[in-house]
Amino acid sequence: MPDFFQLEHTDGRARAGVLRTDHGEAQTPVFMAVGTQGTVKGCTPDQLKDAGVTVVLGNTYHLMLRPGDETVAGLGGLHGMARWEGPMLTDSGGYQVFSLSDTNKVTEEGCAFKNHLDGREELLTPERSMSIQHNLGADIVMQLDDVPELPTTPEREADTMRRSVRWLDRCVDALPECSAQGKRQRLFGIVQGGVTPALREESARELVKRDLPGYAIGGLSVGETKRQMEEILGLVTPLLPESRPRYLMGVGYPEDMINALGLGVDMFDCVLPTRSARHSQVFTGRGRLRMRNSVHAKSTLPIDPECGCYTCTNFTRGYLRHLMMAGEMLGMTLLSIHNLSFYTALMRRAREAILADSFEDFAKEWLPRVSGAAE
């Protein structure tokens, strides 16, 4: 059986590789599209594929509540239900318990919370997270971790990081090898420790001892400075084994991704391209545009003349602005397709640069191009 992850080439610390799952391969670096409730908002699976999306992420918290993970399993798992044939990843549910549920209380046992749909009392334990993710059936599943409320203290940061390591061991013990659909599932641990270098280091070393299929870096892009993010990444990635993929959770902006690539990250996810699209913001090779801006009203240009996506091949800025002004769903769909295409194309360009040993040139060219507004 081939390895789950194969590192193909490095250029400085930047890496090109491939993820191999029971639902096919994905080249890295990869941006994963967020499909919170079993759908990347507004896009069919065919449209995602056309946009170059190779990996879709589902949110355990949302899906455990609605339609329920057992219902998802009965409908063919997340892959079968949503007709996504490529690799998928599910998070643990922990993050949304903190950000969305009404009240929550964390003990060594797990996170108690009232769900945001009907107020029912729930308990999310490492074992329950694994059981739910087993039913959802993603190729990559995430450990449940304990997330300190922000702002936090170094003591609280240390406590939650160490509890996260204990929960990781419970996740390893609880996860069956295969999903309810009979496909291999790989568990990623999550390096925590906030912006405290010693804690990050301790976390990374503990996780690596467990020899996991992959490692995520959590707790970044939550208000720290860009310099802090880069310091932590610069510290953590060298502690992780070369042979395993590294996933920077919840990041992000194109410029943050390019910087993280240079520090050895392989995988990203973020709601930004799809959420921004629904709020009329698009990404281009000349910065961001607000499509509701009246300057676009009569424009016959595509969003990005360099982009080959369905939206840019077919539709003018003038039409897209009209759709957004009129509140038409199609506008959100077309802007989402473009933004996802832009993100996946950026990852492909980065990969080509890494394979050609020209990542530094790529970063020098693209960092200024993707930063800030075009207008």
Next chain:
Amino acid sequence: MPDFFQLEHTDGRARAGVLRTDHGEAQTPVFMAVGTQGTVKGCTPDQLKDAGVTVVLGNTYHLMLRPGDETVAGLGGLHGMARWEGPMLTDSGGYQVFSLSDTNKVTEEGCAFKNHLDGREELLTPERSMSIQHNLGADIVMQLDDVPELPTTPEREADTMRRSVRWLDRCVDALPECSAQGKRQRLFGIVQGGVTPALREESARELVKRDLPGYAIGGLSVGETKRQMEEILGLVTPLLPESRPRYLMGVGYPEDMINALGLGVDMFDCVLPTRSARHSQVFTGRGRLRMRNSVHAKSTLPIDPECGCYTCTNFTRGYLRHLMMAGEMLGMTLLSIHNLSFYTALMRRAREAILADSFEDFAKEWLPRVSGAAE
């Protein structure tokens, strides 16, 4: 140059034919998808084509206000802007002036109204309707007609019908032969007269004198009984020339369309398949389903096992219910694709039956199948 409309076959009063426009052909009978604001809500042009849609309708009232007909012309006309390559039809704007604008006052000159977006005073005359539709550039354009407020009186019905004939003559005089994009535009007159047979007859005879490319039947499906609708259709269609298409405006339910086909109608439009989809109602060969109903929660069936559309080929009722319960756009898109596919397939089945001289059997089989709820 081939005729705009060619009647291919009749079976009793039911007709099969073909519309030939500068944007391609459409076989009749045809159901036209409503694309009010320059988009059939939630669907890309590719999805419409896949759903069997051949003709798309645009609403003059909405488009004149936003983005404005001159803007549409500058973006390539309605076809170029929305990337719809097949035939299109635009209405006159009159109906929405009455149903959507804040206040309106009709004189011989036209309809004065305050637009519903910014309250600006506007005047829609036959000449302005033609000028706007010239800019929009649809293959079929509709005359401006005077629509009596309901409930009405026979006197008011007669006055508005006769004014509509006078306005038709102003439309004929005002319409350039070609759109702003250089494509032929065909003007349809609208038979009015409410449920008063003598008025309908007078209206039809006056219109036919003008030898128009096609004739619409307006003012039905506005509260009259089904028997009244059939009486009026039964009276009007024999007064119209065989060689011209007949378009029953705003109809409708599958059962109403089947009955109208038997009375010699060729063209239909209605918001029902798309609006119902957005409200979770779907049409099937065993009646209508409400997709939010909890009976579908765990169902692995497609909406309609006999349907070959993208939605029915790929997705379960359980998933579609989940999407609608979660308020996901994709659900509305997928249900719209199904409903449009069901409507276009019904028209194709009717056409095949007419060509095979078995329309009566078709109607006998399908009328009970499409009427009412499946649950």
